[in-house]
Amino acid sequence: MDDAELKPRVKELIVKQLKLDIDPAAIADSAPLFGESADGLGLDSIDALELVLGLEKEFGIKVQDEEVGVKAFASVDALCDFIRSKAA
Amino acid sequence: MPSLPPLPHVFPFRFVSRTLERSPEYSGKVSADWTSNGSLARVAFPATLLPEMLAQAALLIQGGDPEIGRTGFLAGISDFSIERTPMAGDRLVIEVRMAGQFASTVKFSGVIRRDDGQPVATGSITVKQGLTRPENPAT
Numbered sequence: 001m002d003d004a005e006l007k008p009r010v011k012e013l014i015v016k017q018l019k020l021d022i023d024p025a026a027i028a029d030s031a032p033l034f035g036e037s038a039d040g041l042g043l044d045s046i047d048a049l050e051l052v053l054g055l056e057k058e059f060g061i062k063v064q065d066e067e068v069g070v071k072a073f074a075s076v077d078a079l080c081d082f083i084r085s086k087a088a
Numbered sequence: 089m090p091s092l093p094p095l096p097h098v099f100p101f102r103f104v105s106r107t108l109e110r111s112p113e114y115s116g117k118v119s120a121d122w123t124s125n126g127s128l129a130r131v132a133f134p135a136t137l138l139p140e141m142l143a144q145a146a147l148l149i150q151g152g153d154p155e156i157g158r159t160g161f162l163a164g165i166s167d168f169s170i171e172r173t174p175m176a177g178d179r180l181v182i183e184v185r186m187a188g189q190f191a192s193t194v195k196f197s198g199v200i201r202r203d204d205g206q207p208v209a210t211g212s213i214t215v216k217q218g219l220t221r222p223e224n225p226a227t
Contacts, residue, residue: 046164046214049190056188066191 001087006080009058014076017054018047029076048073061086095148096159103141104182107148115185118145120200122178133174138200138209139165145182146196146215160217163193168211179203192217 011024014033020041032040034048043051051073052063061083063069072082095102103120110116120141122133143162174180184198194215200208 045191045193045216049188049193049195049214052190053188053195063190069190 001084003080006083007076010076010079010083013054013058014041014051017050018043027076032075033073033079043073055083059083059086095144097144101140102144103137104144104148108181110149113186114150116149116183118148118182118184119203120145120180120182122174122176122180133176135170135173135209138170138174139168139211139213141180142182142184142196142198142200142209142211143213143215145198146184146186146194146213149184150186150194150196160192160215162213163216164195164214166212166214168209168213170209171207174202174208180208187212 007029008024011027014020014027015022015024027041028039031037034040034043036042048069052069055061055063063072068082072079095104097103105119105121108117108119140162147160179202180200181203182198182200184196187195187197189195194217195212196215197212199210202208
């Protein structure tokens with residue numbers, strides 16, 4: 001799956017799973033998903049669990065290791081890399 | 089199955105009675121006997137406490153973190169719908185299953201019914217395990 005197809009799907013997943021009231025296209029590819037960064041989404045640990053559940057439902061990928069999850073959820077770019085690595 | 093540490097909740101904030109069924113996959117059934125002489129039964133049971141009842145049932149089934157026991161707090165409520173308010177004398181059965189876990193955050197889904205099968209509430213709750221209160225920076 002290439003970036004042109006995967007990134008919009010991942011952004012759609014984030015917005016839908018977390019019930020965010022934003023346009024998925026407005027999420028910057030490299031912006032941090034978690035934390036207090038001004039250009040990030042400011043997600044928290046409960047959102048992280050929702051992303052884990054969403055990834056399993058949408059892509060059939062399980063995230064069981066916290067360390068792996070923290071790296072994968074750094075940004076949309078990182079999440080796409082993680083999904084591709086699991087699909088390979 | 090190994091015995092589990094006790095649930096920390098006590099009267100009058102203890103809403104569940106005992107475990108009826110428990111599987112290693114963290115699903116099961118818990119009873120809640122709503123006695124007519126309990127303090128909460130003297131007034132209409134606040135339905136807003138049903139998610140807390142589901143959370144206590146969930147921790148009875150899941151057992152909490154083996155290192156720290158069943159400590160934690162109710163951190164989220166989602167897709168929760170309440171069909172009826174429990175009445176004094178009701179015996180409730182709570183069916184609960186673990187929907188997912190990431191680090192110390194655990195989500196459970198469940199259904200609360202009267203023992204005659206009438207639905208009381210359904211929904212999901214999220215529990216943050218291991219922390220009982222935010223750290224106070226002043227101390």
